[in-house]
Amino acid sequence: MTCAECSYCPYLLILTGAALMLCCIIKFRNAITIAKGMLLKKNHGISLLHGMHLSLMVIFFAGYCVVFYFLIRGIQSAGILFVAIGFFFGALFALLSIVLQLDTLSSIKVQHESIKLANQQLLQTESVTIFTLAHQAELRGLETGKHIERTAHYVRLLAQGLSEMPKYRSYLVSGYIADIEKSAPLHDIGMVAVPDSILKKPGKLTPEEFEIVKTHCENGARLLRTADGKLSFQSFLKIAVQMVASHHEKWNGKGYPRGLADESIPLSGRIMALADVYDALRSDYPYKKRLSHEEACKIIAKEKGEHFDPDIVEVFSSIESKFHEISVGLAG
C-alpha cells in the first residue's frame, strides 16, 4: 500500500498538527511570562500583539479540530472554504509573529542600552569613590603627590608580568588583575586612623609610635571587610581586604602585622609590597630624599627572597624600565 492510498494519513497529519499547535500555545504562554519581565514597562503595543498572537494560535487549534471532525464525518463541501481560511490566518499569523519579534527585540534593545549605561555609570561611580576614599590620606598630607596613581600602575604591570608565568597563568586572569589594580589605591586607607602627630612627625618614630602606624593594616582591612559584608555579590573588596591587611608582610616572615611568610602572604599583598616600596624609594619625604631608579632597583634586587617574593622581583627586573617611565611621568 502506497502513502497516497493510506486512509489514515490525513487523520494522523491533522492530529499531529493539533498536538503541535497545543504545544505552541503552552510554550508561547511561558515565553510571554519571561518576555514581560524583560520588556520596558507599560508597553501596551507588545501586550496587545501577544494577545492577538495567542488568539490566532487558539483559532488554528480550533481549525485543526474542525477539519478533523469534517474528515471523520466525511463532509467534503467546506474543504475549499477551510483552505482559504487557513491561508488567510496563516499569512496573518506569520506577519504578526514578525511584528511581535521586532517589537519585542526593539524593546529589549532599549532596555539593554539603558542597563549598559547604568552599569557604566555605576563603574565610574565605583572608581571615583575608590579614589575619593584613597585621596583622604593625600588630603591629610600623608602621601606624596600621585603615589596612589603610580602604585596602581605598578601593581597592574607586576600582575600582568606574573600572569605570563605558567605558575600564575590560571590564577592571574584578567578579572583578578583588574580587581587588584582597583584595590591598590586603598592599600593605606587605614592610615586615616593614625594621629597626625605621628604621621607628620619629621623625625624617626619611637617604637610605640611605630606600633600605632602598624595598626593601619588591620584598621583598613576591617573597614573594607565591613563594606564588603554589605554586598550580596562577589566584589573586588575581598581582594582589597587581603591586600590592605598584608601589604607590609615580608617574604622572610619579618613583616607586620601577622608575620606571615612566603606564599601564606596573599598574592595581592606581595605584589603591593614591591609597588609600595619602589614608590617610597623614588619619592621625597621630609626625612629622606628620593633615590634614583637604578638605586631603587638595586635595593629591590637585594631584597629578593627577603622582603619580596622572588617571582615578583624577577618580573620587576624584566619590566623595570616601565616603572621608571611611570615614576617620571607621574612625578609629584
Ligand SMILES: [Fe+2]
Ligand atoms: Fe601601608
